[in-house]
Amino acid sequence: MSYLTELQCAKCGKIYSADLPINLCECGGPLLARYDLKTIRKKINKQTFKSRKKGLWRFKELLPISEESNIVTLGEGDTPILKANKIGKKLGIENLYIKDEGLNPTGTFKARGASVGVSKAKELAIKTIAMPTAGNAGGAWSAYCAKAGIELVVAMPKDAPELAEKESFIYGSKTYLVDGLISDAGKIIANGVKKYNWFDAATLKEPYRIEGKKTMGIEIAEYFNWEIPDAILYPTGGGVGIIGIFKALKELRKLGWIGEKLPKLISVQSEGCNPIVEAFENGTEYSKFYKNASTIAGGIRVPKALGDFLVLRAIRETNGTAIQVKDSEILESLDLIAKTEGLFICPEGATLVAALSKLIDNGFIKQNEKVVLLNTGTGIKYPSLIDFDLPILKINESI
Amino acid sequence: MSYLTELQCAKCGKIYSADLPINLCECGGPLLARYDLKTIRKKINKQTFKSRKKGLWRFKELLPISEESNIVTLGEGDTPILKANKIGKKLGIENLYIKDEGLNPTGTFKARGASVGVSKAKELAIKTIAMPTAGNAGGAWSAYCAKAGIELVVAMPKDAPELAEKESFIYGSKTYLVDGLISDAGKIIANGVKKYNWFDAATLKEPYRIEGKKTMGIEIAEYFNWEIPDAILYPTGGGVGIIGIFKALKELRKLGWIGEKLPKLISVQSEGCNPIVEAFENGTEYSKFYKNASTIAGGIRVPKALGDFLVLRAIRETNGTAIQVKDSEILESLDLIAKTEGLFICPEGATLVAALSKLIDNGFIKQNEKVVLLNTGTGIKYPSLIDFDLPILKINESI
Numbered sequence: 200m201s202y203l204t205e206l207q208c209a210k211c212g213k214i215y216s217a218d219l220p221i222n223l224c225e226c227g228g229p230l231l232a233r234y235d236l237k238t239i240r241k242k243i244n245k246q247t248f249k250s251r252k253k254g255l256w257r258f259k260e261l262l263p264i265s266e267e268s269n270i271v272t273l274g275e276g277d278t279p280i281l282k283a284n285k286i287g288k289k290l291g292i293e294n295l296y297i298k299d300e301g302l303n304p305t306g307t308f309k310a311r312g313a314s315v316g317v318s319k320a321k322e323l324a325i326k327t328i329a330m331p332t333a334g335n336a337g338g339a340w341s342a343y344c345a346k347a348g349i350e351l352v353v354a355m356p357k358d359a360p361e362l363a364e365k366e367s368f369i370y371g372s373k374t375y376l377v378d379g380l381i382s383d384a385g386k387i388i389a390n391g392v393k394k395y396n397w398f399d400a401a402t403l404k405e406p407y408r409i410e411g412k413k414t415m416g417i418e419i420a421e422y423f424n425w426e427i428p429d430a431i432l433y434p435t436g437g438g439v440g441i442i443g444i445f446k447a448l449k450e451l452r453k454l455g456w457i458g459e460k461l462p463k464l465i466s467v468q469s470e471g472c473n474p475i476v477e478a479f480e481n482g483t484e485y486s487k488f489y490k491n492a493s494t495i496a497g498g499i500r501v502p503k504a505l506g507d508f509l510v511l512r513a514i515r516e517t518n519g520t521a522i523q524v525k526d527s528e529i530l531e532s533l534d535l536i537a538k539t540e541g542l543f544i545c546p547e548g549a550t551l552v553a554a555l556s557k558l559i560d561n562g563f564i565k566q567n568e569k570v571v572l573l574n575t576g577t578g579i580k581y582p583s584l585i586d587f588d589l590p591i592l593k594i595n596e597s598i
Numbered sequence: 599m600s601y602l603t604e605l606q607c608a609k610c611g612k613i614y615s616a617d618l619p620i621n622l623c624e625c626g627g628p629l630l631a632r633y634d635l636k637t638i639r640k641k642i643n644k645q646t647f648k649s650r651k652k653g654l655w656r657f658k659e660l661l662p663i664s665e666e667s668n669i670v671t672l673g674e675g676d677t678p679i680l681k682a683n684k685i686g687k688k689l690g691i692e693n694l695y696i697k698d699e700g701l702n703p704t705g706t707f708k709a710r711g712a713s714v715g716v717s718k719a720k721e722l723a724i725k726t727i728a729m730p731t732a733g734n735a736g737g738a739w740s741a742y743c744a745k746a747g748i749e750l751v752v753a754m755p756k757d758a759p760e761l762a763e764k765e766s767f768i769y770g771s772k773t774y775l776v777d778g779l780i781s782d783a784g785k786i787i788a789n790g791v792k793k794y795n796w797f798d799a800a801t802l803k804e805p806y807r808i809e810g811k812k813t814m815g816i817e818i819a820e821y822f823n824w825e826i827p828d829a830i831l832y833p834t835g836g837g838v839g840i841i842g843i844f845k846a847l848k849e850l851r852k853l854g855w856i857g858e859k860l861p862k863l864i865s866v867q868s869e870g871c872n873p874i875v876e877a878f879e880n881g882t883e884y885s886k887f888y889k890n891a892s893t894i895a896g897g898i899r900v901p902k903a904l905g906d907f908l909v910l911r912a913i914r915e916t917n918g919t920a921i922q923v924k925d926s927e928i929l930e931s932l933d934l935i936a937k938t939e940g941l942f943i944c945p946e947g948a949t950l951v952a953a954l955s956k957l958i959d960n961g962f963i964k965q966n967e968k969v970v971l972l973n974t975g976t977g978i979k980y981p982s983l984i985d986f987d988l989p990i991l992k993i994n995e996s997i
């Protein structure tokens with residue numbers, strides 16, 4: 200069912216076999232899955248997917264699993280793309296869409312990477328996986344590892360969303376909180392990997408999580424009848440989503456299923472942690488480690504992403520951009536989206552509305568352009584962001 | 599697009615027009631939507647739905663909306679049905695499935711009723727809706743009313759899940775907490791309805807919520823290729839889901855899309871609030887008001903459901919049963935399902951595993967029967983059920 204052929208280093212181009220567990224290239228670069236696109240093109244066409252059972256495994260030819268029995272699924276993918284007319288009107292744009300990844304298992308887009316990553320780990324007979332996480336990836340991988348019967352060790356900042364901590368716990372992962380950032384959790388996991396021979400599934404340190412994330416790009420292309428939109432805005436922490444979407448679109452182009460034009464890919468970060476924005480503006484290939492990172496959007500509080508150069512490449516090759524917003528703007532946007540579009544989204548997703556407003560103001564996005572905001576998760580996982588005070592009635596009182 | 603013809607009282611059979619806003623029959627019975635099934639049968643077949651865009655609006659001929667522009671959707675429906683092999687093996691049953699309604703907007707099956715109910719309210723030009731809720735219906739209706747631009751007044755017990763309170767609040771509903779049960783909230787709303795002329799959308803007091811819920815039944819039939827399973831277990835509060843599934847299956851039977859056999863419909867309640875179980879065991883047509891109701895599964899803490907007789911009818915006509923479980927069993931099941939199937943489900947859904955275990959033990963369900971557990975929502979909305987204590991590492995510590 201899969202047409203996976205090999206892994207290739209995104210930095211130096213070196214080729215590796217996809218038959219064994221592997222992490223990074225010897226040069227330190229992340230490995231990307233390569234497929235026999237020529238044969239796929241002959242065997243199926245882009246309409247093939249439509250008649251299949253919903254979920255990201257519809258795209259199995261473009262995913263890295265050989266044996267169907269190794270697929271670990273909880274119903275991920277095929278999330279809705281909703282027309283956001285009210286917000287669009289408010290911002291002065293006609294064709295605005297929100298892809299709501301909150302309708303995935305565990306409530307975030309992390310389920311996509313986890314489904315494919317854990318399935319491949321099962322196929323490769325890996326017994327114990329370890330990973331640092333800002334929170335939601337830990338929750339998602341915990342769910343899929345529980346289903347697969349694979350042991351998972353998770354380390355996350357102690358100020359990660361409590362719900363993500365509870366998820367890791369209830370799914371039975373070995374969960375550690377770290378008095379620091381995700382980069383500190385990463386060091387602790389890397390030490391454990393050396394000591395105990397766990398398989399390291401940190402962002403981009405294993406090659407298959409991105410394959411799950413890329414299905415967002417295929418779904419967007421399919422939704423618009425393979426006429427891709429003009430811009431996609433994406434809240435950027437580790438950046439696997441934007442790298443994955445870019446990878447998907449290039450694969451679809453090689454398959455001849457979409458035209459030459461790609462959407463402007465736009466990275467959105469918070470002012471309190473904006474390494475990609477800085478690197479983009481400074482014209483550098485890599486980002487600098489962002490010191491004292493701080494934002495309410497924990498999923499994008501990533502001081503230095505391993506795939507920073509791939510994010511920057513995706514932005515530049517698509518004539519996109521990188522832009523930052525304030526935490527106060529995130530909260531305002533979150534409230535606005537709930538009250539107008541009926542979507543209680545995560546703070547990372549809420550960055551996008553604030554960013555879009557700026558991009559329309561400065562002319563980067565035009566009124567007639569078709570724009571997709573990629574909301575990465577549900578707001579339900581961030582209850583502490585909502586301060587409220589409601590009236591309490593006695594049983595004999597009236598409104 | 600709709601073949602809705604009229605409304606019919608479920609108690610006395612009286613017919614009403616579906617063209618105006620309406621609540622109960624003059625006899626006090628709930629009204630059910632009736633369709634021109636003969637014409638539907640001529641115009642489409644059961645394969646028609648497959649090629650349509652995913653979500654419950656695929657079944658639009660069997661839903662009550664005339665104008666497509668009145669549909670208020672957030673991507674509800676078409677939730678996954680997952681094979682639960684590990685739990686099945688543990689309980690000694692081969693074909694066990696969980697339908698996971700947690701992947702709906704707002705994280706519960708309430709989104710189905712809200713999507714259809716709010717769409718119909720929009721079509722009928724209703725300006726203000728009011729409803730009592732155990733919590734999750736309030737969250738769901740708040741989201742859809744925000745999207746539709748309809749004002750919503752919500753009253754819920756002050757010990758409703760905090761996340762449901764926050765949802766109602768962030769979506770902009772007028773939200774009141776009540777120092778009592780959902781039945782007390784219901785009285786307060788009923789008074790407000792008289793005073794302010796709001797439209798009362800309490801469970802079964804408006805006829806269309808059930809139409810949304812019934813799509814669960816259509817999806818189950820379709821998933822099993824229109825060979826319906828042997829039993830469906832459903833956690834029963836207001837009972838709209840089980841009534842809706844029963845209604846759907848009878849409509850499918852009249853359409854000739856399924857055979858004569860219906861699944862055993864099984865109502866599961868908590869020992870702390872079991873009016874349906876008592877009525878079933880006592881052989882009465884209606885349930886008695888359950889005094890001092892108390893259970894951790896707030897969604898099924900309904901002392902007396904308006905549709906109790908319809909629930910009991912559904913159970914009896916399908917040779918089903920009603921069964922109760924302890925709160926301690928709910929918590930054990932919740933933990934078991936997370937650790938084996940990778941699903942962190944709501945306490946209402948967790949009742950089903952405990953109940954299934956009893957039904958297999960007492961022989962009501964046989965080893966070779968195909969069983970569906972209808973999990974009504976995500977556990978993410980119930981963080982307070984998870985007590986945990988995780989180790990905290992300093993940044994220079996190691997695992």
